[in-house]
Amino acid sequence: MSAPDEYVPPKVWVWRDRDGGVWGATNRPTAGATHDSELPAGRHPLQLYSLGTPNGIKVTILLEELLALGQSGAEYDAWLVKIFEGEQFGSGFVAINPNSKIPAMVDRSLDPPVRVFESGAILTYLALKFGAFLPADPHGRAECLSWLNWQMSNTPHIGGGFGHFYMYAPVKIEYAINRYTIEVKRQMDVLNQRLAISEYVAGDSYTIADMAIWPWYGPLVEGKMYNGGEYFQVHEYPHLRRWTDMIGERPAVKRGALVNRIFQPDIPHLRERHDASDFASIIGR
Numbered sequence: 001m002s003a004p005d006e007y008v009p010p011k012v013w014v015w016r017d018r019d020g021g022v023w024g025a026t027n028r029p030t031a032g033a034t035h036d037s038e039l040p041a042g043r044h045p046l047q048l049y050s051l052g053t054p055n056g057i058k059v060t061i062l063l064e065e066l067l068a069l070g071q072s073g074a075e076y077d078a079w080l081v082k083i084f085e086g087e088q089f090g091s092g093f094v095a096i097n098p099n100s101k102i103p104a105m106v107d108r109s110l111d112p113p114v115r116v117f118e119s120g121a122i123l124t125y126l127a128l129k130f131g132a133f134l135p136a137d138p139h140g141r142a143e144c145l146s147w148l149n150w151q152m153s154n155t156p157h158i159g160g161g162f163g164h165f166y167m168y169a170p171v172k173i174e175y176a177i178n179r180y181t182i183e184v185k186r187q188m189d190v191l192n193q194r195l196a197i198s199e200y201v202a203g204d205s206y207t208i209a210d211m212a213i214w215p216w217y218g219p220l221v222e223g224k225m226y227n228g229g230e231y232f233q234v235h236e237y238p239h240l241r242r243w244t245d246m247i248g249e250r251p252a253v254k255r256g257a258l259v260n261r262i263f264q265p266d267i268p269h270l271r272e273r274h275d276a277s278d279f280a281s282i283i284g285r
């Protein structure tokens with residue numbers, strides 16, 4: 001293994017503003033708002049403040065699935081939060097998510113309105129509110145919540161771990177890239193083995209666990225994430241691929257995945273979503 005430059009951590013760590021790298025401009029060792037900024041609000045019961053990343057589209061997929069079931073109370077406005085420009089540190093956003101990360105949501109159908117942050121919490125809140133996509137029986141519910149929390153706690157190794165060191169870090173560190181490659185491949189194998197014996201992640205029915213896992217591990221096994229198809233040898237995970245294709249075919253998933261997506265401006269997307277008819281212009285619904 002190639003040796004990185006010798007670095008000895010200091011006795012007392014001191015923050016040097018702008019440490020470089022893609023996230024150097026927004027990462028800080030403190031929490032809280034950096035500036036005053038009100039959040040906009042639309043006419044629907046649910047106000048979502050997000051961005052079309054895997055963590056963001058989990059929620060828009062569920063909202064679109066709920067609407068497809070005829071749950072009109074799931075109508076929503078999806079507002080764009082430009083995290084590369086530090087909008088997650090505005091006072092309005094911090095008031096609904098003290099952790100300054102998308103997605104965050106306000107349910108204005110209740111008085112006082114309810115704020116909810118952390119994508120897994122938002123999925124669970126909505127599934128409970130509408131009585132859908134979370135099995136009612138104890139076995140099914142335990143399986144669904146287990147896989148949902150599996151995603152929430154394991155996926156940071158993909159984005160914050162592998163992706164950071166493979167793609168964004170200003171230096172390539174072989175040790176760090178190896179460590180997280182092992183972990184990402186292990187996680188794909190966990191899912192591959194599960195999906196070899198189960199149609200959906202949590203059993204026979206489609207649940208919020210599928211909606212949480214698909215936006216991350218779908219693109220990964222398709223080779224779209226970090227252009228990693230060859231690197232990860234994704235053909236080694238055929239059952240994960242079978243499930244990925246099946247979930248990706250759902251019309252609500254297709255719609256949800258387009259919301260607040262600004263990273264690939266050349267492909268059809270919705271910068272914000274305020275009405276079901278917004279999709280008509282891009283996917284002819």
Ligand SMILES: N[C@@H](CCC(=O)N[C@@H](CS)C(=O)NCC(=O)O)C(=O)O
Nearest residue numbers: 026053055083101102103118119120
């Ligand atoms: N555990 C959180 C993670 C959310 C998260 O990491 N969001 C990222 C975008 S995908 C973000 O807002 N990053 C902005 C920042 O780190 O300043 C969740 O699932 O809601």
